[in-house]
Amino acid sequence: MHFSSGRPGGSVGASCIPRERDALLSFKRGITSDPxxxxxxxxxxxxxxxxGVKCSNRTSHVLRLHLRNLSPETGLVGEISNSLLSMDRLVHLDLSMNYLEGPSGRMPEFLGSLTRLRYLNLSGIPFSGRVLPQLGNLSNLQHLDLSGQSYPYMYSKDISWVARIPNLQYLGMNSVNLGTIVDCPYVVNMIPSLKALNLRSCSLPTxxxxxxxxxxxxxxxxxLSGNIFAHPMxxxxxxxxxxxxHLYLAGTKLYGQAPDALAHMTxxxxxxxxxxxxxGTMTTSFKNLCSLKILDLSWCQIVGNIKDIIGRMPQCPLNKLQVLRLGYNNISGNMPDQTAHLTTLVVLDISVNNxxxxxxxxxxxxxSLSRLDLSSNNLSGPVPSEIGMLGNLTMMNLEGNNLTGNFTEEHFASLTRLKELYLDGNSLRITVGPDWIPxxxxxxxxxxxxxxxxxxxxxxQFQVDIR
Structure with a gap:
């Protein structure tokens, strides 16, 4: 495949093939709005x-049609013309986030005949009805994204066709109703080339x-987030x-702890x-997960002592943990000194606990800390002045505790990037000089x-940007 880009979406060194130009003009005639x-x-x-058009420098055939938009509200409106079949060398088709449709609002069946395609992105197009099993004919596909956005939802009662795409690396079907599919893992397990599987909010039953x-x-x-599994994790x-x-299981109503096998997912x-x-009680260990950057355990009704939970975080010579979210649980105890060992943290959220x-x-x-949220706990005593050394801090939320004492210029000394400050619900005194400039x-x-x-x-009075 040989093509080069001129200005965005165009190719240089190629001259258009007339029948493919006619096909594109036919596609354009099907568009009723182009805001x-x-x-x-x-x-x-x-x-x-x-x-949005790219051609081969060698053959002049159209190879790519890339019309992705940021939002359907500002996208193309109209019908997807079957004139695209005339571009029989097309390997890349991206019509995502446009308000397009086929007959009766459904996905047009002719898409299953574009057999040279390696990349097909139809995400965010408000199709309704059944996902085309004919897409299984696109045996050259490496990337397939059919993710919906909102009602009306597409659905599929059988995804066995996916296994006929042997080189598939990316499969996205977020918000496609798969509520009757019980063999999903067995089907995708037949595609060893798969690198990314996005099945968020698909109504998968288990x-x-x-x-x-x-x-x-x-x-x-x-x-798999947003699917209601409701069985032991x-x-x-x-x-x-x-x-x-990357493993996303948010909002799946899985309960209990992760198995010991997690320790081997390094x-x-x-x-x-x-x-x-x-x-429930935290028994899962993350100690060996030395590549872990983001861990979100918020809203999980975790019960336990914060010292024990911090002790279960990665303990590696080169820790990479940047985001730790433990908010909205039932975690108690005194914050341990070991917290200081998590030196790579950018976000620390232990809000709404005990x-x-x-x-x-x-x-x-x-x-490295940018966001610190310890709000709505029972923390007491003075705020250590060392907090003023956090030069990367943009948000500090300590409200809703029992903190006392003075907040001095030293507490603010290096907070040059601070944008959000929440200290309400404590008994703090902000004592700075009359001429102090933050x-x-x-x-x-x-x-x-x-x-x-x-x-x-x-x-x-100098804080003129406060909303």
Whole structure:
């Protein structure tokens, strides 16, 4: 395949083939609205110079038609013309996020005849009705995205056709109703080339299955969030996928703890188990997951001591953990000094729990921290001045605790990037000099219960960006 880009969407060194130009013009005639002017260039003689069109420099055939939009509300409106069949060398077709349709609002059947396609993205197009099983004829596909966006939903009662696409690397069917599919893991396990599987909010009935032999050795991303499984987390079919890097299981009503097999999934970089409301006492260990960057366990009804939970975080010579979300659980105890060992953290959220005691001085060692949320706990005592060393901090939320004492200029010393400050619901005094000029420019602040002085503080007068 040989093509080169001129301006965005065009090709140089190619001259348009007349029948393919006619096919594109026929497609344009099916478009009834083009609010962003995407097709404004579709009148020039050489269609290889049209926006969204790329041709082969060697044969001049159209190879790519890329008309992806940011949102259907501003996208193309109209019908997908079967004139696309005339472009029989097409390998890349992206019509995503446009308000397009086929007959009666359904996916047009002729798409199953574009057998040279390697890339097909129809995501965000408000199709209704059944997903075409004829897409299984596209045996050269490497990327297939059929993800819906909103009602009316597409559905499929049989996805066995997917197994006929032997080189598929990406499959996206988010928001496609798969409520009657019980063999999903067995079908996708027949595609060893698969690297990403996105099946979010598909009404899948269960993940309580086991694969006797794992073929998905290349799978790096699995998103099953938003499917209501409602069975023990440990029974999921995915725990032996040791090559996984991203695992999303948010809002699946899985309950209990992850199995010991998780400790062997050492390639994991992202784990999202949020909004699974009944995990109970934390027994899962993440100590060996040295590649882990994001761990979201918020809204999981986790019960336990914060020291024990922090002790289960990755303990590696080169930790990579950047985001730790533990908000909206039932975690208690004093924040341990070990928190300071998580030096790569960018986001730390332990809000809406039952933490008590003071904020450890070691929090000042989390130099990469951008967002710190310890709100709605039972923390008490003074805020350590070391918090003023967090030069990357953009948001600090300590509201709704029992914190006391002074917030001084030292607490703010290096907070040059601070945009959001929430200290309400404590008994804090902000004591700074009358001529102090803060190093930050706040956009949001909640200081309702703080003692600010006998008169409106001069430093707040400089915060002109507060909304």
């Amino acid at each position: 962003m002017g995407v097709l404004d260039s579709w009148h020039k003689k050489d269609c290889c110079q049209w926006r 993940a309580n299955q086991s694969l006797p032999h794992i073929n998905l050795t290349k799978l790096e991303r699995l998103d 440990a029974r999921g079919w995915f725990w032996n996928l040791t090559g996984l890097q 390639s994991l970089e992202v784990i999202d188990l949020s909004f699974n409301r009944n995990m 933490l008590n005691g003071g904020i450890p001085h070691g929090v000042g060692l989390l130099f 190093p930050f420019s706040l956009e949001e602040a909640a200081l309702g219960s703080c003692q600010l002085g006998p008169s409106f503080p001069a430093w707040l």
